[in-house]
Amino acid sequence: MSRPASPGAPSEAHNVLAITPFRRLWISLVLSGLGDWLSLLALVSLAAIFTFDAPALVRYLAIAGVLAVKLAPAVLFSPLVGALVDRLDRRWTMVGGDVLRGLLYVSVPVVGLLAPGFALPWLFIAALLAEIVELLWTGARDSAIPNLVPRKLLGQADRLVLFTSYGTAPAAALLFAALASVSNVLGALVPSLASPEADIALYLNGLLFLAAAALVAGLQIPGHRPAKDTQSPTRDARILPSAVRGLRGAGDPVLLRGLSLGLVTTVVAVGAVIGVGRLHAEGLEAGNAGFGMLFAAVLGGMGLGAVSGPRILKLLGRRRLFGLTAVGAAVLLLFTGAVGDMVLAAVLALALGVAAGMAWATALGVVTREVEEEHRTAVHAHLNGAARLALVATAVLAPVAAGLVGDHALPLGPLTYDLRGSTVVLTVVALLGVVAAAVAHRQVNRDDPEAGPGLLPELFAALRGVEITEPVAEDDRPSGAFIVVEGGEGAGKSTQVRELTVWLRDQGFEVVSTRQPGATKLGMRLRALLLDRENSHITPRAEVLLYAADKADHVQQEILPALRRGAVVISDRYTDSLLAYQGAGRDLAASDIGDISAWAVQGLVPDLTVLLDVRPEEGLSRLGGPADRIESESVEFHERVRRGFLDLARKDPDRYLVLDSREPREKTTREIQKRVRALLPDPVPSGSEAVTGMIPVIRND
Template sequence: MLSIKPFRRLWVALSLSSLGDWLSILALVALAPSVTHGSNLAKTSSISGVWVVTLLPALLLGPIAGALADRLDRRVTMVVGDVIRGLLFISIPLFPNLTWIFVAKFLAGIASQFWNPACAASVPNLVPKDKLERANQLSQLMTYGTAPLAAGLFALLGWLSTALGHGIPFFHANKVDLALYFNGASYFVSAIAVYTLRQIGKREHSGRISVPSTAKAIWEGWRFIRHTPVVRGLVIGMLGAFCAAGVVIGLAPSYIQSTLDGGSAGFSLVFALILIGLAIGMGFGSRPFGDFSRRRLFGVTLTASAVPLTVIALVPNLGVVALFVFLMGVVSGIAYPTGFTIVGLEVDDDTRGRVFAFFQSTIQAILLAVIAVAGFIATGFSAAIGAVTGSSNGEVKIAHITYGAPGDNLLLLLSAVLVAFVGIQSYRQLDDRKGVPLLEDLITAIRDEPLKRVPAAPAADGQQPHGHAGLFLAFEGGEGAGKTTQARLIAIWLREQGYDVVTTHEPGATKIGMRLRALLLDTAHSGMSAHCEALLYAADRAEHVAKIIDPALERGAVVITDRYIDSSLAYQGAGRGLPTAEIEMLNGWATHGRLPDLTVLLDLAPEAGLSRRARSADRLEAEPLDFHRRVRVGFLGLARAEPERYLVLDATAPFAEIGQQIKDRIREILPDPVPHVSEAATGSFPAIPDHVPDEVADPW
């Protein structure tokens, strides 16, 4: 991506701008208490004030600035925004008073509200459409990935300030001022990089942005969420977690710098560790869990994050706090993207934007409110505890541990209780494997052992899955795996051995199924909801079983179907993110519990399978590569769950070799198997002709 010169310049500007944003927060959080005179409450309030003026522009002016930025020359908007922010931050060391800190940070935030949407809307005009997703991912990486870099830079500037001393005229050499000067310089360099970008200017339709008002985003998102249990469970968990995050953010500077005697260096260290933990959790944290349900994973990790937060609240030691802040970052880093992934899979395209807007707007509002009041609540707790214990300086000693600011510790402990509560509630609402013990399920996923499936539901009349006289074979696999070809060749082979063979497929094997197939696979219906899709496949399958599969099996035929229930479990379950247990129960009801005697799974990497297609012929084939990767994982998980009923084969092997392996396995379960040595004599001509004269068929 960085080989594209225009995008590289914009990426450099974005990286410098993001670095400046994070560095300014660190510098101003450290500077505000030092220029505030009065009690500890006043100093704590100054830190809360920095966070308030940081978040307030996005909450109040984001929609207005986004709409205006969509109508202005983007290059000019970004250059002017960078210059204004640079001048504002350079002015703070020259006029170091609390009022100007708040005013400058607020004005810089307003400039950012114009700069950010102009940058986001410019990206589609600088890269090919097929690389847009990667470009956005790289942009997001630098938006958040520069935070640990800013923390490290802030610590380095502390060492540099000691080396420089204080002998430079008109230049304050403490690390806060150095950070602000560096901050201003980064914005100026960003402005130069954007100025050289002639490829961006006034808005083009492809890069147009639309930002709803905060109130409208919250209301429209909530109207959808309150009727969707899964998303409602996510809302409970994520908003509760961000309440706790607001407490941690609001209390961290004063708690670490003053109570734990960590100073600004200690705060920078803790700030860097939690961000590094978040990056590790987001990037690698979910890998050890393998195929473990992502819905369960969200609830488990959210609840688990309460453990390090509890330790942080109970043990006022800088080393312990630093270690457990890092662990909390790792666990939270797993939960956060997992939650948003579930939203992306659960919510259809028409409403996904409103739901994400609800999350973003509500999270901003909650963070702003909690950060603003956390310091005051903690101070009130400390005063109340001091009055009860009779402590003159506010310190409390419990079990040989001295708490210098007990209100901070109590509020952090209450935040841990809140996180544990919302984590448990989210887990209960999101659990898609009810009846399967959590610990056993977790160990199975980590060890990559066969998964346990939830039994299919019986028919509505209470009948259990019934037996049959024939043989039921299903061929499954991803796109381009060759299952249709192998099913046809096996049918020919079985007919040559004298068997009554019925070949069929899903969807569309019946008259009703043909109409359902048109709805399901037509690319014009790309916005179909996942629930609607699952129901239509189940309806096709119910008609398929009733009209074709059951009658053929009852008369003793061998039925070979190209796709069956496992396709729904893989595509709508693993692919779309719907609960597997619900899909299995739905299809168990639709088919009266009819399951294949053998399922042949042809396994092939999605990249290879899709490349075998000249074009995306239907709606499912046209899905992105990540969708097909999830489908493959779903198929393999089902096969591991019931290895006795599956034959998993490498679809990259030669066709003849695959066919022979299938024949060897089928021969074991045929009702009247043909000896292997006799196949050479009968395999060259059909044992039963397609048409038999009446006098031969009935000589009597």
């Protein structure tokens, strides 16, 4: 299965970071990203601390306000600044934006120290002004990148920038948690600090943004305007239009609705943790350190899941995996809100983030594989936009809902249970998420071409590393008959295939006689490759895969279509040869070869396998002309092959007819015809029986 490379994959990063101007810009973006995420954590913390003595509703509303001014402008107002950015110098817009943001964030703790009564209003004002400045900064960044990177590397640069924007979040959260862990020491040294870790984080922001500005100031960015097609559809300026734009005509509407619903469900779970995480951690007596750990766990988990998702449970269908991870994210949110231990809550938040990241990566893989290329960009943009809107809306509305619920102390006999608004919100969102994810799972897996016997059997098989090959069901089995003739070299297979073909056609059957390898265009090329004595370097495992490739193509192209229209298929060799020659002959594990061959032929088993047994010395002596690569193997090799065939026949006697090839050809032919008669379908279509009735068949002998 093909899949897109993970964002910022090391090989891609190395290629694009070899460009010195872009590498310098990227370092600046890393510093800015750290500063931006640190500011979010610090401002949320300060909002909670400034309203410490206020009612629960006020505290939650203060946090919701911070999240709204930090997250919403980038989604709602980015399209409005696009025209303005094009009129500004990109380099100096970025330099000025970094300097202004650094100063605004540093001013928050300064105002809190000098004018405590104005601290909370200024926090909102400074955060909003910083976000407005960031809109201009982001537009300048997006316009500058195409002028620093060659067109062929632009996709790599765009993915690296996107990865950097979100990848710095866990690092910033861990840094904030580390600052919070020593807050008591800092508070003792500087009692005037309202929240030592938050104040220090904002002062650190100033240094990060100033360093980022200094790096950009030395860049020479060309002034021409980039073409519109160089702009990524997932950048902020296109989030809102892409989210609301329909996807009619882009592919299976039920599948796309299921993917969109599942992704929205997972990001809603993440947004709920971000929205109520600060006061939820406080309820668990973990404060800012706990909030930092929750934030780092859920966002770091998302990154881990997005990178590792395509590599996890490879044998499970991608649609199945998507539905499973979407439901899993909702269930994990339920437990995250219910537990009363901070460490366990952080572990569950990490698992929640991993599930959400896996769902995202899996959804992109499904789109890449099942949506036509001309529609993929629009589908990716829509999914990204819908997810971003859902994340912002949930992060802002979750604390509002928690504030409306409030915190209550419920008497339970001699005990008291503290029911927090954050717990109620996480529980309700989780329960709704389970329902929504289940609906998404059903929609995505409605017509899954990879669907097997069921979710649990496939999941357990994938966990064991075993792929389920579902045999053809009796009701779905093709109406024709499938007969295979096997045997060692010189056994007379080709002669008996020809005799059987003529006899069956004489009886009025449609007969397709074929051989392996070599019945298809691909098979002819593989046959020439496999049997050429000059290719003695082919390793046994490679040989197995090449033969399996021929059989997969042969079954799909020739055998199954013929069987489905009611024909009799006679094949000179099939999977038994693979087990005998490459398994017994090459001394490879028969179980491994059996799994590979069963998957290649879609579980199709012959109705009858005729084995013409021949001693290697006698069979090889019958060959005319130069020996091919297989025929030229040693007598010991061919003896192992013979024993392999006979072992297969002993294990499945009902399917095999074993005949001695030393018997006269006519006798062998009669034995085969006698066994084949019982397998033959009716040569007269069932719909024609009413017409023919008892009319005898007239044959011209």
